[in-house]
Amino acid sequence: MEYRRLGSTGLKISALSYGAWVTFGRQVGRSEARDLIALAYDNGVNFFDNAETYNAGDAERLMGDVIADLRLPRDAYCVSSKVYFGAVTDPKPTQRGLSRKHVFDACHQALERLRVDYLDMYFCHRPDPDTPVLETVWAMDTLIRQGKVLYWGTSEWPAELIAEAHRVARDNHLIAPSMEQPQYNLLHRERVEREYGSLYEQYGMGTTIWSPLASGLLTGKYNDGVPGDSRLGQPGNAWLRDALLEDDGAKLKAVRALAPIAADLGLPMARFSLAWCLKNPHVSTVILGASKTAQLEENLKALDAVALFDDAVMRRIDKALTAS
Ligand code: NDP
Numbered sequence: 001m002e003y004r005r006l007g008s009t010g011l012k013i014s015a016l017s018y019g020a021w022v023t024f025g026r027q028v029g030r031s032e033a034r035d036l037i038a039l040a041y042d043n044g045v046n047f048f049d050n051a052e053t054y055n056a057g058d059a060e061r062l063m064g065d066v067i068a069d070l071r072l073p074r075d076a077y078c079v080s081s082k083v084y085f086g087a088v089t090d091p092k093p094t095q096r097g098l099s100r101k102h103v104f105d106a107c108h109q110a111l112e113r114l115r116v117d118y119l120d121m122y123f124c125h126r127p128d129p130d131t132p133v134l135e136t137v138w139a140m141d142t143l144i145r146q147g148k149v150l151y152w153g154t155s156e157w158p159a160e161l162i163a164e165a166h167r168v169a170r171d172n173h174l175i176a177p178s179m180e181q182p183q184y185n186l187l188h189r190e191r192v193e194r195e196y197g198s199l200y201e202q203y204g205m206g207t208t209i210w211s212p213l214a215s216g217l218l219t220g221k222y223n224d225g226v227p228g229d230s231r232l233g234q235p236g237n238a239w240l241r242d243a244l245l246e247d248d249g250a251k252l253k254a255v256r257a258l259a260p261i262a263a264d265l266g267l268p269m270a271r272f273s274l275a276w277c278l279k280n281p282h283v284s285t286v287i288l289g290a291s292k293t294a295q296l297e298e299n300l301k302a303l304d305a306v307a308l309f310d311d312a313v314m315r316r317i318d319k320a321l322t323a324s
Contacts, residue, residue: 001044002303006284008204009151009178011120013078015278016300017208019049019287022237025058027291034066035293041072043300049181049208049287050114051082051125052106056089060113068115080208081110082155082181084125098128103139107148121208122149123181127157134168141174153179153208159195166203176203179284184209186218186258186273186321187251192282206284209277213289215244217251218273220259231291250324257324261316265308270295274302276317279309 003012018040024033037048048067050060060081067079083106086096094101103124110119122143124136140152154162154177162180169176180199184192184207192207199205213219216231222245226233232241244251255269262272277286290296 001046003046004284005206006121006151006208007178007200007206009206011078011151011178013047013208013285014045015283015285015303016045016274017047017049017285017287018045018296019210019289020054020059020063021051021210021289022054022231022234022240023059023289023291024050024062025055026236027231027234028062030062030066032292033062034069036290036296037063037066037072038070039293039296040288040300041070041077045300046076047078047080047120047208047285047287049080049210050110051080051085051123052087052110053082053085053125057087057109057113060110064113064115074116078120079114079116080121080123081107081114081119082123082125083107083110084128098124098131098136098139100135100139100142103136103143107143111148118147119149121151121153121179123153123155123179124157124177125155127154127161133161133164134172137165137168137174137176138172140177141169144175151178153177153181153205155181155210156183156191159191159199162196162199162203162205177205179206179208181208181210181287183211184277184280184283185212185214186276186317187214187254192280196282200282207282208285208287209283210287211289212274212277212286213270214251215240215289217244217255218258218269220255220269223252223256254321254324257320258317261313261320265305265313267305267308268298270298271302271305274299275305275309278302278306279314
């Protein structure tokens with residue numbers, strides 16, 4: 001495993017990490033979750049990603065239960081939560097958003113569900129137009145000073161708002177965000193590569209990137225239809241299937257255009273697509289998703305493939321994507 005600094009912080013996280021999103025508590029039950037976390041940890045993964053909203057808190061409960069059961073040493077792994085969407089299906093006004101009230105309640109609930117005394121990383125899952133940025137920055141600063149959170153960050157915030165959070169933090173002597181959690185993959189590049197360009201140098205922001213395989217599209221498994229046992233084949237994920245596939249086949253066309261490049265490098269599409277994400281120096285960690293141990297075993301091999309991505313390969317990829 002390779003370990004990368006989380007932006008300009010001193011925290012070293014594994015370049016490949018593992019997240020719970022739509023799998024834990026839905027596709028993946030307790031024994032599979034135990035096998036997946038154990039496999040990840042045994043291969044050097046030291047960061048496990050979660051959020052209050054994943055399966056209405058059940059993904060955190062399951063992860064906390066399994067980590068406790070595996071007796072992972074608390075100082076050898078990092079765990080995150082995210083606040084914004086709430087952990088109940090029909091949240092009351094104080095049960096979602098980034099108010100001081102909800103940020104505090106959600107943090108305490110995540111600590112309980114994950115069965116830890118502190119969160120290594122705590123993310124504002126989306127911007128909250130109804131809460132002043134100062135209020136949220138202050139709430140995060142307080143949680144850090146109370147020892148309940150070590151590093152706080154944002155997820156899918158516009159660059160301008162992240163810059164504002166830094167300004168507000170500096171002007172009020174508060175702790176600024178250290179990392180952003182954006183989507184980043186071969187089919188979704190704009191924010192990480194262009195919009196966030198100034199954030200890395202100016203504020204030392206790290207990134208913990210999500211959906212590196214675009215929910216599995218970049219494995220090629222959807223090229224000939226939606227397999228029944230896949231993420232997009234789950235009845236509860238129809239919204240995600242529509243979001244990813246209702247585009248007149250544009251994304252699948254791009255995936256097909258990349259296939260010959262992966263084949264020339266001798267790489268399966270999943271490993272190829274993950275290695276491409278790892279190649280970006282602004283990526284602190286690629287959060288893997290996997291519903292089966294065989295997938296995770298395959299995906300953990302991606303680090304060995306990064307050296308194959310020289311300038312000529314990167315140019316070929318860009319050309320194939322532009323033409324598709
Ligand atoms: P991916 O894009 O890598 O998708 C993972 C899914 O793809 C798996 O669950 C599996 O689904 C399929 N897959 C993975 N590897 C293989 C393989 N080798 N062969 C075939 N199929 C494979 O990642 P996620 O979308 O899960 O995102 C990763 C993490 O990022 C999440 O768990 C979460 O922690 C975080 N996240 C954060 C968000 C945010 O807003 N901050 C939003 C979304 C995710 P299946 O077997 O079911 O087909």
